[in-house]
Amino acid sequence: MFAYGAAERGPPRPIRDPARRYDCAVNSVHDLGGMHGFGAVEHAEEPIFHADWERRAFANHLVLAFQGLYGPLDAARHAVERMGNERYLTSNYYEKWLDAAERLLVERGVLGAQELAERRAALERDAGRFARPASAGPDELAETVAAIIRGGDSPRREAAAPPRFAVGDPVVTRRRSPRGHTRLPRYARGAGGRIVGHHGAHVLPDTNAHGLGECPEHLYTVRFEAAELWGDAADGPGAVHLDLWESYLAAAGEERR
Amino acid sequence: MSHDHDHHGDAELEVRTRALESLLYEKGLLTAAAVDTLISAYEEDIGPLNGARVVARAWVDPEYRRRLLDDGSAAIAELGYGGLQGEHMVVVENTPAVHNVVCCTLCSCYPWPVLGLPPRWYKDPAYRSRIVIEPRSVLAEFGLALGEDVEVRVWDSSAEIRYLVLPERPAGSEALDEDALAALVTRDAMIGVSRPLAAALAP
Secondary structure (H helix, E strand, O other): OOOOOHHHOOOOOOOOOHHHOOOOOOOOOOOOOOOOOOOOOOOOOOOOOOOHHHHHHHHHHHHHHHOOEOEOHHHHHHHHHOOOHHHHHHOOHHHHHHHHHHHHHHHOOOOOHHHHHHHHHHHHHOOOOOOOOOOOOOOHHHHHHHHHHHHOOOOEEOOOOOOOOOOOOEEEEOOOOOOOOOOOOHHHOOOEEEEEEEEEEEOOHHHHOOOOOOOOEEEEEEEEEHHHHHHHHOOOOEEEEEEEEHHHEEEOOOOOO | OOOOOOOOOHHHHHHHHHHHHHHHHHOOOOOHHHHHHHHHHHHHHOOHHHHHHHHHHHHHOHHHHHHHHHOHHHHHHHOOOOOOOOOOEEEEEOOOOEEEEEEOOOOOOOOHHHHOOOOHHHHOHHHHHHOOOOHHHHHHHOOOOOOOOOEEEEEEOOOOOEEEEEOOOOOOOOOOOHHHHHOOOOHHHHHOOOOOOOHHHOO
16 A cells, blocks of 8 residues: 555564664654643634635645555654654644645655745746646546545554563553654653553654654554553543553663663 | 645645646646546545444444454454555553543644544644643643543554554443434544534434
8 A cells, every 4th residue: 555655565674773864853833732831722613624725735735644654654644753853743633744745746756946946936926827727537546545534544463472561461652752753752751561462563753754664563552541641640540541552661670761 | 823824825835736737647647537436435425434333343342342442453444444544553542531632733633534534723833742742631622621631642643653543432322223323423532532422413
């Protein structure tokens, strides 16, 4: 399938230092869980898209992703995370997708930075130019898109080794700040929890986002008691659950690394 | 924090979108048919009505409810739903003692086949930052007051597994058929930030 990038598949490769190749930092502001200061949730009924550019930015992004033009889908996710903290917080959601598309397509040589800048300048002079072409009827790309909407693109893979943990096991998350994409949020690093689910092996986003291979690992749902994560600030009985890859976890009592 | 109108206005974003897409159409990497297939799928076909039908079926069919809680993706596929951004779905059930709520603190993960695209507030920093640390306060702001003894389970999803909340069936809905029940099931009830509509509101 497309989004996970068939071209990227192959034998697992070791994790190199992705910061040498990418401007990336995982401890960026997209990792929002537990922060204060954003105020009340603005819960308003709104249309799915607020402007026509949002509708097209959404659809364009996925059509490009399905063709593998971003590399693996995790690379597109990571591209949003590395747009810069200040811009991240002040950008509209689909603006983040647009920004990621611009950056990835230029980085990967699909578009030239100069041709993109020139096209933008031409449109700033005359916004009516370069209108989207009318549909010429169903085509192969549309069939591919329809098939992926229906069938998805599962990141589940055959497991190379048996799972290290079982449901019920107490675990501790590793405390680390890798320079790259990860799915272990800051608020749950170095925290103790318990395995409550096992989902087989899944592509490891930490390597896949950087073109370093799928390196599938067992994926577990881990339950963290609210008091373990937040101490006195926990607002009552409860827990937060996260889906975490095996290399994020140590057995409780194992030396923390 | 307000995101309604950001420092980049719609006019500038229209120009940026058009600049990018026009080059891609010229290179044959976008076609109007492909783009329109996606837009119509998520603007017209795939939305919370799918999830509402799943919930209503679980309310009337105990065997289905068991299958749904045991293997969400498979049971949801029985009703014809599945696919992109919902390849692996888990359904979590509310009870008088346990309330579930779904979020994605890192990005915007959401079960597209059953709920469609996420609402703006789900993707905004206020919800993503607060729902994990103070879920009761956030839910109270949504109008959902929970007893002190109710356990709040937050599911912070991160792409691979997508979560759907199976809300409690409203009191007084015993006489309603499956379609009438589905009409009570709101998107927000399946995210876990509200309860289903009252049975008296059934059409």
